[in-house]
Amino acid sequence: MARAATELIRRTQSELMFHHALRAFLFAALTGYRENLEFDAELLYVGAMFHNVGLDARYKRSPYRFEVDGANAARDFMRQHGIGEREIEEVWVGIALHTTPGIPEHLLALVALISAGVQMDVRGARYDDFTAQQRDEIAHAYPRESGFKKKLIEAYARGMEHRPETTFGTVNADVLDRWDPNYRRLNFCGLVLGSEWPN
Template sequence: MKKIAGVEIPDSSIAKQATELLLEHGTEFIYNHSLRVFLFSSLNGQRNNLKYDQELLYISSVFHDLGLTSHYSSPDLRFEVDGANAARDFLKGHGYPADALRLVWDTIALHTTIGIAEHKEPEVALMYSGVGLDVMGEGYENLSEANRLEIIGEFPRNDFKKNIIPTFFKGFEHKTETTFGNIKADVCSFMIPNFHRKNFCDCILHSPWSE
């Protein structure tokens, strides 16, 4: 196992196969982000003395943004669900039990769901925290300078702030309706001039009910 910032990166056969899929269908940008998410999640787990399945957390991290890629993207599902479905199929093909399939599915599907993911199982909460740290800097104050420099030295951010929003948008610009009710609607609003968000209150007021 290769150690980065004191965290061992799984090198089992299934972990390697998952990484190969990320390298094949993702981009260098998504690869670096996904590995940083795993490391940040793991460091948060260590800091909070949480017990979790390191391999399942790794596989979840590897797959969590693959729903943004053309290979795994569906025409009508949230990209988080596409990634979760892909990971579940991958693990099912390797004979993993139902509990593991459910846990990985939830870990990926909920990784952008503010206010819920952090209250789920450790794997779900940890990856949510790792994504939040890499994307928005949540918990940055808990990351030591030594760990930060070692991680970004191995997996560079490559002008992350400038590139992450267009990367998100490219993954669901063909199905912007899937961002209704979630934070990715902010990405559409940022990228599309005069983007009209679907509104929950409009859905209520314009429902077929007479009163």
């Protein structure tokens, strides 16, 4: 299954996103080993491989958050490989919540680790929990290409610019706020105060 996931993601994602997924997996696995967590490495790998699939152009008209599209794609993929529904649900939740700070670390190990690996590679979360050697070896094997930070933000923005309403209440609103000068984020307080309720 891991080989099939690798081939699929290598074929459908840019090298930037493919290498990001591989680094996210490695940082996630190292976190799990360091914290003595029990997890299935192959399921973690699939979660890391699929976590950004929802940004692909084929989902640009989707009504869902990109995380949900990625989680749904991973679910379909795992069903084709005979994975049980409980395991599929763990991966699904891990992908769906990987951009939701403060929640995944309180859930199952697999969910927490998918988020931890992604957050380490994207924003350096818990950067100093890894040795310089670990960081350097991972970045050497799967390079962070020049301008990775800006290119990643652009990839996220391009995956969401056609469905800006899906970013409400997420860190993804920050991406579109920086990317699109015409983007106007929804405001929770405005929605409450502007609702049809009389008081």
